[in-house]
Amino acid sequence: MFELDIRSRQPIYEQLVEKIKEFIIREVWGPNEQLPSVRLLAKELTINPNTIQKAYRELEHQGYIYSIPGKGHFVATQPEEVSREKLETAKQQLLKLLCEAFYIGMKKDAILSLVDEAEQIAGGGDPR
Amino acid sequence: MFELDIRSRQPIYEQLVEKIKEFIIREVWGPNEQLPSVRLLAKELTINPNTIQKAYRELEHQGYIYSIPGKGHFVATQPEEVSREKLETAKQQLLKLLCEAFYIGMKKDAILSLVDEAEQIAGGGDPR
DNA sequence: CAACTGTACTATGATATATATTACAGTTAG
DNA sequence: CTAACTGTAATATATATCATAGTACAGTTG
Numbered sequence: 001m002f003e004l005d006i007r008s009r010q011p012i013y014e015q016l017v018e019k020i021k022e023f024i025i026r027e028v029w030g031p032n033e034q035l036p037s038v039r040l041l042a043k044e045l046t047i048n049p050n051t052i053q054k055a056y057r058e059l060e061h062q063g064y065i066y067s068i069p070g071k072g073h074f075v076a077t078q079p080e081e082v083s084r085e086k087l088e089t090a091k092q093q094l095l096k097l098l099c100e101a102f103y104i105g106m107k108k109d110a111i112l113s114l115v116d117e118a119e120q121i122a123g124g125g126d127p128r
Numbered sequence: 129m130f131e132l133d134i135r136s137r138q139p140i141y142e143q144l145v146e147k148i149k150e151f152i153i154r155e156v157w158g159p160n161e162q163l164p165s166v167r168l169l170a171k172e173l174t175i176n177p178n179t180i181q182k183a184y185r186e187l188e189h190q191g192y193i194y195s196i197p198g199k200g201h202f203v204a205t206q207p208e209e210v211s212r213e214k215l216e217t218a219k220q221q222l223l224k225l226l227c228e229a230f231y232i233g234m235k236k237d238a239i240l241s242l243v244d245e246a247e248q249i250a251g252g253g254d255p256r
Numbered sequence: 257c258a259a260c261t262g263t264a265c266t267a268t269g270a271t272a273t274a275t276a277t278t279a280c281a282g283t284t285a286g
Numbered sequence: 287c288t289a290a291c292t293g294t295a296a297t298a299t300a301t302a303t304c305a306t307a308g309t310a311c312a313g314t315t316g
Contacts, residue, residue, distance in 0.1 A: 009272090011303080011304060011305085012304080012305075013304085013305090022231070025231070025232055026231060037260080037261060037262085038261080038262070038263090039260090039261085039262095047305080047306090048305060048306050048307075049306095050305075050306075050307090051304085051305060051306085053262080053263075053264095054304095054305095056262090057263095067262065067263095068261085068262080068313090068314090069261075069262045069263070069312075069313055069314090070260090070261050070262060070312075070313030070314040070315090071261060071262080071313080071314060071315090072260095072261060072262075072314095073261095073262085086232060087232065087233075087234065090225075090228065090229055090232055090234065091229075091234070091238070091242060093225060094225055094226070094229055094239070094242055095242050095245060095246055095249075097218075097221060097222055097225055098222070098242060098243055098245075098246030098250075099246045099249050099250045100218065101218050101219075101222055101246070102246055102247055102249075102250030103150070103153065103154060103250050104153050104214060104215065104218055105215070106215065106218065106219070108243070108247060110219070111222070111243055112240075112243065114219060114222055114223050114226060115226055115236070115239055115240065115243070117223060117226075118223055118226035118227045118229070118230055119230055119236060121223075121227050121230075122226075122227045122230030122231050137303095139272080139273060139274085140273080140274075141273085141274090165291080165292060165293085166292080166293070166294090167291090167292085167293095175274080175275090176274060176275050176276075177275095178274075178275075178276090179273085179274060179275085181293080181294075181295095182273095182274095184293090185294095195293065195294095196282090196283090196292085196293080197281075197282055197283090197292075197293045197294070198281075198282030198283040198284085198291090198292050198293060199282080199283060199284090199292060199293080200283095200291095200292060200293075201292095201293085257316105258315100258316090259314100259315085259316090260313105260314080260315075260316095261312100261313075261314065261315090262311105262312085262313080262314100263310100263311085263312085263313100264309100264310080264311085264312105265308100265309085265310080265311105266307100266308085266309085266310105267306100267307085267308085268305100268306080268307080268308105269304105269305090269306080269307105270303100270304085270305085270306100271302100271303085271304080271305105272301100272302085272303085272304100273300100273301080273302080273303100274299100274300085274301085274302105275298100275299080275300075275301100276297100276298085276299080276300100277296100277297085277298085277299105278295100278296085278297085278298105279294100279295080279296080279297105280293105280294085280295085280296105281292100281293085281294085281295105282291105282292075282293080282294100283290100283291080283292065283293100284289100284290085284291075284292090285288105285289090285290085285291090286287105286288085286289085286290100
C-alpha cells in the first residue's frame with residue numbers, strides 16, 4: 001500500500017504522514033472513510049504499531065483525520081483553512097527553490113519547460 | 129557570518145555546507161580564496177571545531193574546496209562536472225516540487241507568477 | 257463473550273549529532 | 287629555531303530521536 005524507505009534519514013512515521021496526506025489531498029481516500037487500523041497497517045508494513053500510531057496522531061493534530069476510540073481513524077472533511085494553509089506552504093517552498101534555481105544560473109526557459117513537464121506528469125489542471 | 133539554527137532538525141554541519149556552497153556558487157568567495165580556519169570559525173560561531181571540520185570534509189569531498197595541511201582550506205576552481213551535476217540536482221528537485229504543486233491543485237498561472245517573482249528576487253538572469 | 261478498535265506507558269537498543277579533549281605534523285612569521 | 291598558526295586524527299561522553307517490544311486498559315461490535 002505504501003512504499004517506505006527504512007534506511008532513509010526521514011523517519012518512517014513522517015514518510016507515512018506524507019503518503020497518507022497525499023491520499024487524502026487527492027481524494028483517493030474520501031471524507032469519513034475509515035483508515036486501516038493501527039495494528040493491521042503495522043502488520044502489512046511489517047513495522048511497529050507504535051510507529052503507525054505516531055503517524056496517525058500527527059495527522060489528527062494537523063486536522064487531516066479524526067479518531068473514535070474503540071472504532072477507528074477516519075478521514076476528516078477538509079476545512080477551507082487546511083487547504084489554504086497547505087497551498088501557502090507549497091507556494092513558499094516553490095518560491096524558495098525557484099530563487100535558488102535562478103541563483104545557480106538556471107535560465108528562465110529551462111524553468112518554464114520544467115513547468116510544462118510537471119504539468120504533463122501531474123495530469124495538468126482539471127482532467128475533465 | 130552565518131546564521132545557524134541550533135535547534136533545527138537539520139544538522140549544524142549540513143547547514144554550514146549549504147551556506148558555504150551558496151557563497152561559492154554565487155562567487156562571494158572566489159576560486160583559491162582561503163576559508164576561515166577550522167578553529168577560528170568554530171570560535172566565531174561558538175560551535176565545536178570538529179563540526180566545522182566535518183563540514184569542510186564534506187565540501188572537499190563534493191569538490192567545492194580543497195585543503196593544504198598546515199596552510200588551510202581554499203575554494204576550488206569549479207570544474208564543469210560539478211556545475212552540471214549541481215544543475216541536474218536542482219532540476220530534479222524543482223520538477224518534483226512542481227509536480228506536487230500541480231497535484232494539490234495549484235494553477236499554472238499561479239506557478240508562472242511565482243517564477244516571475246523568483247526572477248525578480250534573484251536578480252533575474254545576467255545582471256549586466 | 258470474543259475479537260476487534262484506540263490509547264497509554266515503560267523499557268531497550270540503535271543511530272546520529274555535537275561536544276570536550278588530546279595529540280601530532282606541516283607552515284610561516286619573527 | 288621557536289611560537290603560533292594551520293589541518294588531521296582519535297577517543298570518550300552526552301544527548302536526542304527513532305523504532306521496537308511488550309503490557310495494559312477501555313470502548314465498540316457481532
